[in-house]
Amino acid sequence: MVETIFGIPALGYLSLVLWLPLIGAVGLALVRERAARGVALVVALAESVLAALLLLGPGAVGGSMDWLPAFGLRYALQTDALALPFVLLAAGLLVVAVAAPPSWRAALGERNPGPVRGYYAALLALTTGMLGVFLAGSVFLFYIFWELMLLPAYYLLARFARVDGPRIALRFVLYTLAGGLLMLVGLLGMGAAADAYGAGFNPDALLGSLGGQIDGDTQFWLFAAILAGVAVKIPLVPFHSWQPESYAEAPAPVAVILAGVMAKTAIYVLIRFGVLVFPAGALAWQPVVATLAVIGIVYGALAALAAREFPRVVAYVSLSHMGFLALGVAAGTQQALAGAVLQAVNHGVIIAGLFLLAAMLERRASGARSLAAYGGWAARWPRLATVFLLVALGALGLPGLSGFSGEFLILLGTYRVLPWAVVGALVGVILAAWYAVRFYQATMHGPETPAAGARADLTRAEALLLAPLLAAIVIIGLAPGLITGSLFAWLGTLRLP
């Protein structure tokens, strides 16, 4: 691992990448409400530039200093082929979420839409939490950021969710907190395991070669603890009940961040601190995780078919897609892991597009969210319809668009070890085509609903908001190697099935 980037210490540069959003969040306290969005946007753009520059640096960089030696806690930041796609996703979607109109933070016609500054500050702080998980090079450091994500997310849901915010937020937080704390016991167990193998109470020791060597029984339990933490956040199916309403009732930009990035922190953690550290444990849990993942794929797709409100459809689509990611990680082969990372980016982009489109449709239908209130808008708003079609096709995994490449890699990599799971997942692929056609037809085809009136076709601001997402869907679809190239090289250095 290289210790400098662009001639400056890597720890310093990565710290800047990590803390810039939080600094921006604190800085928002000093500006006026009207200026808040502008400042947040500048911070988000600067953040994405800093993150993008990492592409030009050496592949794997990092640095560390001691924080709490008694627990092997170091302030260690690093990025490599695995972390970089996630970091770029987080920075990119932050720009999208902040660039969305501030009025979207509340439902149409809400009398008390809430403070703009608090809203953007929470979005920025949440991003620092997520980046911390992706950049952490020390076990307890990652945990610190994992828990730090909770507070801004709690605030965003409690204050800005369309209905019943405090209850939805509390449910989300308690689920996640419980999972996270169980994971903490696992991390303490990692310390104890390292201690038993003569490395002192230092869980970081397991991140090196020691990880694979500890005995299978210990690996089984430690992997279980990690799994408990991420299962809520992915979410895997019996632990998902917080997800649909949280995503659907949150303002669209918040849903973009929650579904697009926060859920990915769980996938990242499962790979980095689960599968790669405890191969034997992961293998033992493989049938369970794969089964839950397949159930999630099918259940999410069926629920997306049945849901009436469009944002809720999108939330279930997300649930189904996350099942694919979990399946890829569970399979644990090179192809499946690379596919999971690729699909993490793709899903983030596509789900962001769907949530933003949902908000645009809702505002055109005077606040109506039910698919029954939509219909026949393709003729009236052709540009909106075209964009919507592109994103919908990406969501169903049309070859040539980004959604396909990731799903295909996952299924290919999984087939070698879990052929039965692929069969189950393919059911989900078929259902995906069904639900995508259903919600597209319900909105754009059929008789035009009277609700649609004064609003214009896709405005320039809306087009600008969606443009980077569409570009990503097309470009990654045509050249997935942009992401998987370095990933395969990196995975090749590990001993994977």
Add this chain to the structure above:
Amino acid sequence: MDLNFTAADWAAVAPHLILAGTVLVVMLADLLLSAMRSRAIVAILAGLSLVGVVAAGLVALWGPVGGGAAFGGMVATDPAALYVTETLLIGGALVLLVSAPYIERVGMAHPGEFFALALAALLGMLVLGTAAHFMTLFLGLEMLSLALYVLAGFAGGRHHSREAAIKYFLLSSFATGFLLYGIALLYGVTGHTGLADVGAGLRTAAQQSGGGLMMLAGVGLVAGGLAFKVSAVPFHMWTPDVYQGAPAPVTLLMAVGTKAAAFAAILRVFYGALGAGAAGWQPILYALAVLTMVGGNLLALPQRDFKRLLAYSSIAHAGYLLIGVVANTSAGAAGVLYYLLAYTVMNAGAFGVVAALEQADGSGVALAGLRGLAARRPWLALALFVSLVSLVGIPPLGGFFGKLGVFGAAVQAGHAELALLGVVMSAVSGYYYLRPAVALYLPALSSSTTSPPDRARWGSILAPVVAAAGTILLGLAAGPLYAWAAQAAEVLRR
């Protein structure tokens, strides 16, 4: 016992002496100042008290740290004693910072007696926390209890306050009786009352006769007496009523001071002196830890009064702390010590805000009233937010590292199930801590928007903000501070 005390003996108790002197100075000043306006009296008395506490802290810090005990084995003078002393004095200073604006705002009578008694209680805590002998331990316990009996009833016009005083007095007397009986039984078994001698005596006795009922009863009674002071379940019944009824600054003093001092004593008795014969007491404290964690957290869930909620949650924290004692390792003791410091600071933040909101009649601290506090009192809300988040144990604040310490020690000592229960209960505590924490930043419910006029705005903000800053510092600067706690834990058992 040798009664020829050396200068080193007196130097070892310099902080105690300074506090005792301050008590006298405050009483004298109260007498001389009685002609002045009450506002000035409160300010001067609080200032004098604070100077005394800070001076005691600095003298302890800069004075020589002995390696053993002074006064023929009565008072401990080691790094652990220093650590506990500083923890208690930090808590005491925060209590004074909370008290002055509170007394002025609610117009409490007899400020001179209040400060003198608070300092006397603090002195008792210091004696208890640094006791190396059952007699000093008992002396400290009685001294702090007597002062607190009066303080709990200090809001005389308030029915609940008098109830709190009586309740605390009756139950505490019983508990102290149990403790004394336990000490007597242990004396019967070993022929000693010095902690180290009792420990050695019990080891010999255990080897000769394999324990025996008397020894078990003695250990159990001592555990029960101390468990009462830290409000461990099932000795917790008094806590909610007393915490709720007493004036908020007194509640703070009880919550942080008594608990820290009593836990220091628990560490010295069980981990330090009786550590080698852990089989005798570990099951007792194990059961207490489980009951306390579960009981405290579950009972806190339905509370609607914020002060009462904090009372129940402080019971829960005693449970987490007991985990560190049960681990019976130096890592566990270090965890307990660090937890105590973090606990002191973050509770000072939470109770400090309670003190800033509480009215003379004890109202103003309903949970529902916290909603929208950020819009009315932004600094107070921020301080409370930080404290509550730290109380859950969310990193990177002080409370997290305290929990990391005790849970980590439990896992290392082979009690992963205790750590597991601890984290599950922490998740439960997320419900009652995080809900008010976020409610602070939600729009106020229409009925509760009328904030009472508040004259001592600046004063009431100071202590919570300082405490919140300390909570953050205990997280970010955990490295050196934890090393200090670990070094203190190292010497507890020799």
